[in-house]
Amino acid sequence: MNTAEFLLMVVKWWGAIGALVALVFLTVGMDRIDEDADGAYVFRPLLIPGILLIWPLVLWRWYCLAFETDHWAHRYKPRRHNHRIFAYVMPIAIVLVIAAGLSVRQQWPAHIAPEQLSAPEASQ
Amino acid sequence: MSVKYIPVQWNRSKWVYDALMLIAVTLFLYVFLFVSPEVLSHEAPINPQVHNARAFGACAFLMLTVILCIGPLARIDRRFLPLLYNRRHFGVMTAFVAITHAGYILNWYFAFSNSDKYEALLFANTSYGQLAGFPFEAFGIFALICLLILAATSHDFWMKFLTPPVWKRIHASIYLAYVAVVAHVSLGILQDQQNHVFTVIFIGGALTVAGLHAYAAWQEDRRGDELGADQDGWIDICDASEIEEGLAKIKILPNGERVAVFRHEGKLNAISNACAHQNGPLGEGRIIDCLVTCPWHGFQYDVRNGRSPAPFTEKIPTYNLRIENGHVQVHRDANPPGTPVEPVEVPA
Numbered sequence: 001m002n003t004a005e006f007l008l009m010v011v012k013w014w015g016a017i018g019a020l021v022a023l024v025f026l027t028v029g030m031d032r033i034d035e036d037a038d039g040a041y042v043f044r045p046l047l048i049p050g051i052l053l054i055w056p057l058v059l060w061r062w063y064c065l066a067f068e069t070d071h072w073a074h075r076y077k078p079r080r081h082n083h084r085i086f087a088y089v090m091p092i093a094i095v096l097v098i099a100a101g102l103s104v105r106q107q108w109p110a111h112i113a114p115e116q117l118s119a120p121e122a123s124q
Numbered sequence: 125m126s127v128k129y130i131p132v133q134w135n136r137s138k139w140v141y142d143a144l145m146l147i148a149v150t151l152f153l154y155v156f157l158f159v160s161p162e163v164l165s166h167e168a169p170i171n172p173q174v175h176n177a178r179a180f181g182a183c184a185f186l187m188l189t190v191i192l193c194i195g196p197l198a199r200i201d202r203r204f205l206p207l208l209y210n211r212r213h214f215g216v217m218t219a220f221v222a223i224t225h226a227g228y229i230l231n232w233y234f235a236f237s238n239s240d241k242y243e244a245l246l247f248a249n250t251s252y253g254q255l256a257g258f259p260f261e262a263f264g265i266f267a268l269i270c271l272l273i274l275a276a277t278s279h280d281f282w283m284k285f286l287t288p289p290v291w292k293r294i295h296a297s298i299y300l301a302y303v304a305v306v307a308h309v310s311l312g313i314l315q316d317q318q319n320h321v322f323t324v325i326f327i328g329g330a331l332t333v334a335g336l337h338a339y340a341a342w343q344e345d346r347r348g349d350e351l352g353a354d355q356d357g358w359i360d361i362c363d364a365s366e367i368e369e370g371l372a373k374i375k376i377l378p379n380g381e382r383v384a385v386f387r388h389e390g391k392l393n394a395i396s397n398a399c400a401h402q403n404g405p406l407g408e409g410r411i412i413d414c415l416v417t418c419p420w421h422g423f424q425y426d427v428r429n430g431r432s433p434a435p436f437t438e439k440i441p442t443y444n445l446r447i448e449n450g451h452v453q454v455h456r457d458a459n460p461p462g463t464p465v466e467p468v469e470v471p472a
Contacts, residue, residue: 004246040129050276087341091334101310104256
């Protein structure tokens with residue numbers, strides 16, 4: 001098995017486990033942890049892609065809510081400082097990446113006509 | 125808002141926003157594909173598959189660029205706040221456009237070998253040790269995964285389920301995705317670009333995003349909310365007369381949280397500055413019909429108890445408040461969300 005095959009196998013297993021989590025969570029688990037979901041069924045299929053992608057996080061949050069390990073104050077801590085880091089680091093990264101791209105870009109003089117390096121007969 | 129989840133919370137403003145967005149995307153694709161081939165260097169014969177891939181790729185880049193400009197613009201100038209209102213729909217549509225781009229690429233460049241096309245995408249170029257000829261597809265795959273996660277977790281359920289801080293951390297990956305898209309383009313199509321119109325549009329767009337974010341952050345550093353002075357557990361906010369009717373004064377508490385002290389009908393109340401919905405800055409909103417209204421998405425709370433009006437169920441923490449020698453002081457410990465606090469009269 002090469003690396004590409006291995007990565008695709010990981011993706012398939014990730015999706016399969018996610019599908020299982022989605023099935024149980026959307027049919028049994030959700031009603032017990034969120035009163036707003038009680039009797040609301042039409043929106044649930046919309047959640048399937050999200051569960052497939054981040055099912056470990058879903059399991060963790062499901063556990064926190066089911067066993068009430070959350071502290072209410074944690075819901076009200078805006079991550080403004082995180083944003084500040086991104087706001088300064090992202091511009092630097094953008095400039096560096098563009099500069100890197102331009103530095104390896106090959107420029108060919110437009111006035112030079114294409115030249116055949118060897119005759120077709122010679123290469124056969 | 126809460127009550128019962130529905131698939132999409134439409135209202136007139138969102139219909140208009142989405143309709144305009146759809147028209148703009150259609151117009152962009154039409155212009156790219158049919159009107160301006162010579163401007164964008166498409167006069168060379170390329171097949172429709174490649175042409176479509178480029179059109180959707182350029183559209184996704186432009187949409188992402190606009191999305192990332194909205195946040196800093198709204199912080200720099202409040203007149204841009206309406207654009208923030210329905211940004212999530214914008215993001216979901218961008219993810220669909222990006223998937224279409226990826227689909228055209230996969231079904232052309234990787235579809236005609238004996239290998240599975242997804243495997244071919246991963247092993248076709250593995251020159252990770254060099255900059256020239258770097259497998260730029262990897263950056264595109266990473267950005268696409270980020271966009272898919274953001275789109276798939278955009279429903280309000282996710283915000284409540286994951287909590288706004290966790291949700292916002294996940295959605296901060298949009299910045300990584302954008303840098304990855306810039307790398308994807310810089311090491312990809314930019315290497316082969318003969319016509320400089322595209323180069324100028326691409327670099328101009330990316331630098332606009334970079335510049336706006338840096339400027340907005342620098343401005344917030346200069347003029348942002350201040351840390352309140354602690355006096356035996358009570359935090360000094362300001363002189364009572366400094367708070368205008370219907371508006372708030374925001375201060376940072378020693379634990380890093382923000383409190384908003386509102387004045388309503390000559391009385392003061394203190395609530396958390398973070399909206400329960402997306403942690404929007406409530407203190408930058410105003411009181412409408414006795415309710416504090418979040419400037420981001422219009423969620424409302426009674427300033428006296430931090431509760432949304434029935435039938436909605438959102439709650440935010442409140443703070444005890446007192447006036448000492450004409451100075452407003454807030455206790456540093458928040459009350460549990462929805463706790464009523466008696467308003468304090470502003471001295472005449």
